[in-house]
Amino acid sequence: MIKAKLLLLEDDPNLSESVCEYLEEQGYDVVPVYDASAAEDALYEGKFDVLLLDVNIPGGDGFSLLKASRKKGNVTPAIFITSRNGISDVEEGFESGGDDYIRKPYQLKELLLRIQTILKRNFYHPPSDTLDLGEGITYDILNQVLRIQNKEQPLQLKEHKLLKLFIQHKNELLTHETIMEYLWDYEETPSDGSLRTYIKTLRKLLGKDRIVSHKRLGYQFR
Template identity: 30%
Template sequence: MKVLVVEDEPGLASVISRGLTDAGMDVSIAPDGITGLQMATNYQFDLLILDIMLPGMNGVQICREVRKKDNAIPIVMLTALSSTENIITGLDSGADDYIAKPFKLAELEARIRTLMRRSRNNTVPKDVITVADLEVDLVSKTAKRGDKQINLTATEYRLLEYLVKNPNKVLSRIQILENVWDIDFNMGTNVVDVYVNYLRKKLDNNYATRLIQTVFGMGYMFKTDGE
């Protein structure tokens, strides 16, 4: 498996490279954002590891540019910025996972294995889920209510797909984190609530039938009969 690590701290880059190489991966290093983007777009990699704070071009910018051409490659963000806002910015740019510094190499390796497992098992379903006047196309990964197309970010779509595949069930925040992002942030952030709010504004505002409901003290439920 070929991995590109875009990291400007030589010591950390070296530690990551040695650890992943020992785990059987073929690792390339880019010391700045511009070089990282050039390598990511000109060569074939199976996974990208991007530091957010980089000279030349930051990791969020790299991620956005990569996603314009490749929506499938797994991307992990590395950063010392662990606030909810920074987590959301990284994930909204198209990252699949987020790991805060400092971290143990074993944790990074575990995250990589999880992402690669999800990538390998990501068979494209050939159907459309319809709930009330909502249609979610699992092939094109789009959604609409009635005749109105709903513009979703990649993370918002993954959240919606998980909800519609688990209708009328109470889903805890931990369940949503584990199934939408394949990770457990467990950092005291409210990232799930923020994304549910984003989705509600696009999905439920101005509609009589509200599909996403809060179950106080427990989590959220996607109700097929609305309110």
């Protein structure tokens, strides 16, 4: 099972530790950072499924941080977690690119539910936590597991990320550049050969006709 990766920006070490411990127990991979500079580095160096952002942080503020990241093309869904609870603060949070807003103090269970909702929303509000891909193939959104005839199929990390990208953009033509940028972090060297291998693996599992190759352009998941 591939864990959803969360970035937690929280400058209170005790709260950060509590949130990390709880979310990791729920099956998530959590990367904690404590100030604006560390958050900027994390956003530049890695890719996440959800951003959890405090607002009042050393070296800046969460609103400005996300707004700047959005201008650079980062579309990762973000939840603001803050004690700033005025309506103007909520408005600023959404205007800066936030997808949700939770006020402190909060229950960890509430945070979990909001994260789960965000993750499901990326798949166009499915009626359940499991997507039916046809022919006995299903994808568990929250646990990020591919099953064929109810049998879990092990995937490498980048194979899993590629499948998730395809599912989220079914029937769309994804360029080679888009796929490469999504699969490889900044310190990694993208590989055409590796990408072809990942495509071959997914075709073997899903059926060769499900992933269409458009010569010199990219791939399309049907």
